[in-house]
Amino acid sequence: MxxxxxxxxxxxxxxxxxxxxxxxxxxxxxxxxxxxxxxSLTKLAxxxxxxxxxxxxxxxxxxxxxxxxxxxxxxxxxxxxYAKQ
Amino acid sequence: xxxxxxxxxxxxxxxxxxxxxQKGKHIGAILISVIIIFLLSSVLFISASLxxxxxxxxxxxxxxxxxxxxxxxxxxxxxxxxxxxxxxxxVSRVTSRIYGRYxxxxxxxxxxxxxxxxxxxxxxxxxxxxxxxxxxxxFLSTPNMLIGKGVQAFLNAHYYKKSFxxxxxxxxxxxxxxxxxxxxQSDLIANDMIIMxxxxxxxxxxxxxxxxxxxxxNVPNGAEWxxxxxxxxxxxxxxxxxxKREVRKAYENxxxxxxxxxxxxxxxxxxxxxxxxxxxxxxxxxxxxxxIGILRAVGWSIKDIxxxxxxxxxxxxxxSFVFGVILAYLYVFVWGAPVLNQIFLGGxxxxxxxxFVPVIHFGLLGSIFLFYAVPFLAAVxxxxxxxxxxxxxxxxx
Numbered sequence: 001m002x003x004x005x006x007x008x009x010x011x012x013x014x015x016x017x018x019x020x021x022x023x024x025x026x027x028x029x030x031x032x033x034x035x036x037x038x039x040s041l042t043k044l045a046x047x048x049x050x051x052x053x054x055x056x057x058x059x060x061x062x063x064x065x066x067x068x069x070x071x072x073x074x075x076x077x078x079x080x081x082y083a084k085q
Numbered sequence: 086x087x088x089x090x091x092x093x094x095x096x097x098x099x100x101x102x103x104x105x106x107q108k109g110k111h112i113g114a115i116l117i118s119v120i121i122i123f124l125l126s127s128v129l130f131i132s133a134s135l136x137x138x139x140x141x142x143x144x145x146x147x148x149x150x151x152x153x154x155x156x157x158x159x160x161x162x163x164x165x166x167x168x169x170x171x172x173x174x175x176v177s178r179v180t181s182r183i184y185g186r187y188x189x190x191x192x193x194x195x196x197x198x199x200x201x202x203x204x205x206x207x208x209x210x211x212x213x214x215x216x217x218x219x220x221x222x223x224f225l226s227t228p229n230m231l232i233g234k235g236v237q238a239f240l241n242a243h244y245y246k247k248s249f250x251x252x253x254x255x256x257x258x259x260x261x262x263x264x265x266x267x268x269x270q271s272d273l274i275a276n277d278m279i280i281m282x283x284x285x286x287x288x289x290x291x292x293x294x295x296x297x298x299x300x301x302x303n304v305p306n307g308a309e310w311x312x313x314x315x316x317x318x319x320x321x322x323x324x325x326x327x328x329k330r331e332v333r334k335a336y337e338n339x340x341x342x343x344x345x346x347x348x349x350x351x352x353x354x355x356x357x358x359x360x361x362x363x364x365x366x367x368x369x370x371x372x373x374x375x376x377i378g379i380l381r382a383v384g385w386s387i388k389d390i391x392x393x394x395x396x397x398x399x400x401x402x403x404x405s406f407v408f409g410v411i412l413a414y415l416y417v418f419v420w421g422a423p424v425l426n427q428i429f430l431g432g433x434x435x436x437x438x439x440x441f442v443p444v445i446h447f448g449l450l451g452s453i454f455l456f457y458a459v460p461f462l463a464a465v466x467x468x469x470x471x472x473x474x475x476x477x478x479x480x481x482x
Contacts, residue, residue: 001101002094012407019414026418028442032141034215034270039145041211041280042199043182043301045332047139048233048276050431053188053195057277059335 100396115405117358122409122457123416125351129449130417131429132340134441138273139336143329147178147301148310150327151317159325161296166321170302173316175309180205181297183286187251187279192243194434196236198279200286216265228285229264235276235435237266254291261285269440273430276437340429355457363464377472378481387473394469395462402458410450418443 039045046058104111151170153162164181171179183200203209209221216231230249232240240249240263250258267275287294304313310328317326380390416422418441430437 001105002097004105005101012404015411016407019411022418023414023443023445026443031270031440031442032138034268035138035142035274036145037211037215038267038271038275038278039142041201041208041215042184042278043145043147043180044184044197044199044278045139045142045146045274047135047273047430048197048235048278048437050235050277050427050434050437052433053186053193055431055433057186057195057197058184059332 096393100393103393103397104400111401114362114401115408118402118405118457118461119409119412121351121354121358122406122453123412124354125348125453126410126413126450127417127422127425128348128351129453130413130443130445131422131425131441133444133446133449134417135273135429136336136340137444138442140333142274143333143336146329146332147180148303148329149313149317150299150301151321152299152325152327153321153323154325155323159299161292162299164295164297167297167300169320170300170317173313173320175304175306175313177303177305178207179300179302181300183283183290183292183298185286185290185298187289192239194239195277196279196435197277198281198286198289200283200290201280202283215267219265224264225282228259228261228281230261230279230281230285231265231267232263232280233267233275233278234269234272235437236279237263239435251289253289259285259289261289269438272437273439276439277435355460359460359464362461363468374472375481377469378477378479381473381477382481387470390473391466391470394466398462398465399458402461406454406457414443414445417441 044058049057051057151162151166152159153166154160162181167179167181170176185198186195187198188195201208201212203212203221203225212219212221240246248260248262250260253259261281267278267280304310314326314328317324377390421438421440426437426439430439
């Protein structure tokens with residue numbers, strides 16, 4: 001059983017080495033620079049939160065109007081759909 | 086391959102024999118451990134990766150964002166404020182922004198429209214960098230827009246392949262061509278984003294020429310920040326000032342909170358698991374008692390038995406930890422964390438397939454290992470020691 005045990009140990013080690021090599025060789029700078037380009041153009045760095053229309057999408061600059069009844073849409077959100085008189 | 090020293094070791098032979106012969110017992114413990122380690126590591130990987138990426142963008146963000154408030158909610162900011170802010174000493178790169186969400190009522194989805202002044206030199210340069218080889222003249226000659234991957238997928242699914250007609254507050258429709266798609270690497274920020282010329286955004290939102298959504302500016306001297314905030318509050322009484330320090334805190338708190346929530350759940354699961362494990366080993370079903378009793382009867386000392394159980398448990402702990410972490414790494418950084426990413430980024434609007442940048446805090450992984458390994462070892466060794474100290478005859482009964 002010693003042989004099987006060492007084979008299993010080798011398999012676990014190989015998997016760990018695979019993960020470490022992926023981590024070491026991953027090109028993170030390309031993704032970071034693409035995001036930086038978007039931010040320097042728009043000056044908006046909020047993550048693209050997939051939230052409902054009445055929930056805040058942009059950190060700190062948008063606030064939920066009524067957290068207790070979030071389904072009630074604030075009037076100002078609908079301003080552009082129904083023009084102000 | 087094992088060398089002769091190892092393969093001739095009787096203890097190692099017996100240990101591996103036990104591990105393989107009793108694999109049913111170990112597989113159960115390994116499976117539960119792997120699930121717990123996998124879940125916790127996945128959550129920590131996602132939160133660390135998001136935090137790392139977002140904090141990396143802080144440098145490019147404006148130091149201050151100023152908007153007008155009315156009855157506690159943000160309203161359009163007059164552009165006349167911009168001239169007053171420019172006059173404050175120590176302020177640079179003052180610019181107005183137009184952005185907002187466009188609600189697509191038939192499907193209850195929304196896009197984030199950002200209007201950019203492309204006649205500004207800095208903005209046109211930033212656009213050239215973002216979209217290599219873009220012909221700015223051609224882009225501005227007709228109503229065009231750049232869209233995020235999520236918007237593209239949504240519009241494609243609704244047969245808006247080349248253009249989309251926005252409904253303006255006046256009730257008319259504004260047809261805007263899809264010029265290009267934003268790179269998929271920027272999905273974390275720009276999945277639901279639409280970038281268009283500022284005048285076009287004004288028209289779609291029905292904003293007046295003298296209005297903007299907010300005003301941003303930089304203050305290079307950090308020591309002046311508090312002073313600038315005080316000046317802004319003296320200049321305008323209906324103003325909300327958001328500074329970069331708050332944004333940093335917001336990023337840290339949001340994901341720490343979510344990570345913390347999972348940590349509590351993990352602790353509950355971990356304690357339950359340890360209790361089950363302890364109960365399982367302390368009740369010690371007859372085979373386990375018999376096994377220890379026989380070993381004691383054939384001359385094994387208490388130390389030898391504890392050594393055997395310790396090595397057996399260390400192997401189980403180590404294997405489950407490595408498998409759990411590897412699975413979590415693959416799930417988050419290779420497969421994009423299919424279900425968990427919705428907890429962090431939401432799933433109510435457009436679907437977002439974010440590629441997470443691998444970020445691992447080895448100190449944190451070490452702590453998880455210790456929190457997991459120490460109670461596990463205790464849960465196995467204490468009952469084993471209790472049996473080992475009883476006379477073999479009693480233990481085998």
